[in-house]
Structures are given as structure tokens and as C-alpha cells.
Amino acid sequence: MSAIDDLAGELARLPGIGKKTALRLTYHLLRQPKERGLRLARALEVLAERVHPCPVCHNPTESAECAICSDPRRDTSVICVVEQASDIGAIERSGEFRGVYHVLGGRLSPLDGVQPEDLTIGHLVRRATEPAGVVREVIVATNPSVEGEATAMYVQQKLASCGVRVTRIARGLPVGGDLEYADGVTIAQALNARRDMK
């Protein structure tokens, strides 16, 4: 297999990139100065070698713990649960949240074979209950889709038996709209209008 096919093949595995686009990107890189291609290669290498999920919250980081978990000003008694690490950026932009996060790594999706054990729900339950009394509230900020709602329900069921207060962000977001693309004001409103799950 040629180097061109090789790279195009790898690019085509990325979300939202088809075979055509992958080839176009490959030829685009070929036309660039050599240094630029090498810079991309190094960036990818560093990403793969150094970045790992934060052992506390699963947010990708290069340090022992991520910047949020290692920030002493963050309130560790409130955990905001998100589907993807990219959702954290959106919530941070709202400037409304001073607690810490927990990245589930996806949402329940039985049609794609995604089960609770494929997510970090077990870890979340331990984090929220051991030692008891430290975590006051878990805010579930999964997306307002059918699968996001079911994920929230499941998390709530797992935590309810442990006596932790579980809240859900308000459905101010457009239906089916991803948190990732919502603006700061919308997210701030959704956070402020959160409700206890029962």
C-alpha cells in the first residue's frame, strides 16, 4: 500500500471525513512545505504518547491530573457529568460552573452496542460515594437527546441508592442539539434551571 493510500485510509476513519475528503486532505498536505507535514506528524505523536485521560475525571491531559482537577479553587463537592470531554469547554465558556467534571466517554446506545460498562459510570459512582458526604451534588449534563436522557436516568438510578443529590440540567437546549455547540448564555441558563431528578 502506498504512503498516500495509507494516510488517506487513516484520515477516512475520522468522524465526518469520507474517502473523497481524506484523499483531498492528503494531496493538500503533499503540496505543503515539508516542515508543515512534519509538524502535524509530531503533534499527532505527542498527542498519542503524552495525552491520557485524567485518572480523576477522564478529561484528557498531559499532566498527572487535568488542569481542572488540580485547580485548588474548584469546588470538588459538585460534579458535572458530561458525555464527551469536548462538552467541558462549552460549559467552561459559560463561566457559570465552579465545580469539577466527570467524562462518561459516550452515552448509552444499545443499537451501537454501547452499554453502561463501556462508560465510566462505575467510576463515577465510586467517586461520588467514597468517602461518603464529600460530594454534595452530581449535575447530569448529558445531551438532551433520547440517548442522553436515558444515560442521565441510568446514572441517576445508580446514584440515588447512595443518597447523593442528582440534578439534571434544564432542557433549554434545542432538542437533539449537542451541548458542544450551545452558546455560553444557553448553557448558563440550563445549569441555573437544573432540577432534582426523581
Added chain:
Amino acid sequence: MPLLQRFTALGFRNLAPLALDVPAHGLVIVGDNGHGKTNLLEAIAYLHAWRSVRGAGDIDLVGFGAAAFHLAASTGAGSEIRVGFERATRRKKVTVDGVPVNRLADALGALPSVTVSPRDVQLVIGPPSERRRLLDVLLALSSPSYLTALTEYRAALIRRNATIRTAGKHPDTGARAAAWEGTLATAGAALFVARRDWAERVRPRYAELCTLLGEREASALRYRSSADTSVPPDADQAAIRDALAGALERHRGQDMRRGTTRVGPHRDELELRLGGRLLRPFGSAGQHRSSALALRLLEFETLRERLRQEPLLLLDDPFAELDAERSRRVLELLLVRDQTQVILAVPKVSDVPAAFAHLARTRILEGTVTLMDAEGR
């Protein structure tokens, strides 16, 4: 204002490439069975809900040897509606006035129509899913929130079913199934209330239509829940939600053993009765036809009221197998609608009732439509 002014079709079933100008009052299509009358009406009706009214898949609508089908309509309101479906990619593209429609839901009812045909008897004698489909299309067309609820409900339902089929593999399958029940109860309650309220509202009119069609005994229709709960008939949406959530929880164990969700709006029924007895098992063929036609007329009246415009009336050989007396009554009911644009398809010129004699006539032969002259040739 005429609804449909010009209709074109390309690559649709057996129809030859077609460009049809439709007069304000409509037209008559004469052709033997198998020559494409029904296909032509199906093509026009496709622009109502973006799918075949006969329940065919899009791929089956692409003509033999064609790569795609294209339909287009110019409406009296000055709108240009187009849809194309490509066999190879299975992609459907809809544009309204040249603007692509990303969500088909946004363009439902672009060319609203109601099709009346002898096949409608399936509405009455077919399984409950036939009647639920009538309700779903009708209510989705008249309310965007109904369509949202329906979409969410279906999504949650297939996921709960997929989840409970793994029962036994996990110690907490119950909790996993329960995760989907919140959406099922919330969206399900919205569906339930909309369907029940519609059925309650049209109930007197249904009885009246059946009487006008010649039924002597009292006709009744009622929305019946599959949940074995005793919710009061006028319970509000929150109460229905709670009742559905309770029913799902109670059925969970049984559902897991059977591998499917057996309670909820996807199992409900629009129950039809005549003289107190269920129409489906006990009615005669004529009674089934009357009921089916009454349902179609209710569909027409509901759409007219909610869309504030006269739907196009597509009549596919509506008098077939009806005796003279019933034909006369059907015709009377259809003719009340003076404003309505009608497209009537019949096998022979002699099948055109006098009341429709003023409509322009076309002939369809082996999929090709041609205008007929005054002598009917």
C-alpha cells in the same frame, strides 16, 4: 385557489415521463387496471407525507431501469415542490422553492392530499397498526410537537427493546431498561392525549358520516389504551405519563422474558364499533367500506381545519364494488366539497359520475397520460 397547477414525474414506477397541467377543479384519469392510474395518484400523494400512501419503500418506487425518481409540483400558492430519490445512494432530496429541506418533518403537508380507494378497507379490517398509522400521519401533519413526540417515542422504544433482549446477561437489566422508560412515558403521554382527544372530538361526526353512508345502527370510534390501567377518560397528560410509567415498570419483567415492549401507544387501538359490536370481526364488507370511507372523510376534514386549506382529494376508483345505492351516497358526501380540487381515476369513461362530467379528462395507457377530446377519445 387551486392547490395543484402542474405536476411532473420522472422514473416513478411504470409512469412514462409526465407533465400534467391540472385545472382548478381537477381532472379525471381514465385507464384500465395495471396501466398506472394508481401509480399516478400515489406519485401525487407522495408530496403529502414524503412516502408512499400504499406503504411501499422508496426504492420500490423507482421505475424499472431508472436510476432515480423525481416528482415536482407547482401549487396555486406559487410554490414549487420537488423531491428526488436515487436508487444507488438511497438518498432523498426535497426542495421547496429551490431551498433544500433538511428535515422532512419541516415540509410535511407541502401538498396536502387525502387518497380514497377500495384498499382503504384495510383501515378497518387490517391490524391495529393500520389505524395507528392513519392517526400518526394525520396528527404529525397537524402538529409539529406530535411529530417530535413520535420520533422520540420510536427512538426510545427500539432502544428499550434492544436493551431488554440482553436480559439475563447483566444483573441490572431492569435498571438498563428503566433508563428508556422516562422518554417512553413522557413522549407516549403526548401521543396518547393527542390521539384520544382527536378520537373524542370526531366521534359524533364519525357516527354521522356512517349514517349518511347508509348504516342504520349506531357507529362509534374510541381510542383504547394497551396499558391495563384505569385512567379516567379525561385524565390530563401528567396523569397519563404517570400511568404509562407505572405500566412500563409493572410489565418490565414480562417484557424482558418476551424480548419486546408490550405496553404503550405503539400497542394502542382505534376501536371501531357498529351497533355495539366490534366492526373488524363482525361487520359486513359493505359496513367495512362505509367505515373506511368515513375515516378518510374525517382525515380530510381534520386536515382542512388544521392546515386552513382544502387538501387535494385523490379518488382511486372509489365506487368499485359498491352497489348503486352506496355509490350514490358516497358521491353525495364527496360532492359537498365544492371548493375541493379532485383527481378522479376510473377504469372506463362510463364510470365517471354525471357530477364529475365537467372535469377535464385524460387517458392513461401503459403509463402514458394523454388528454382526451370532448368525445372521450
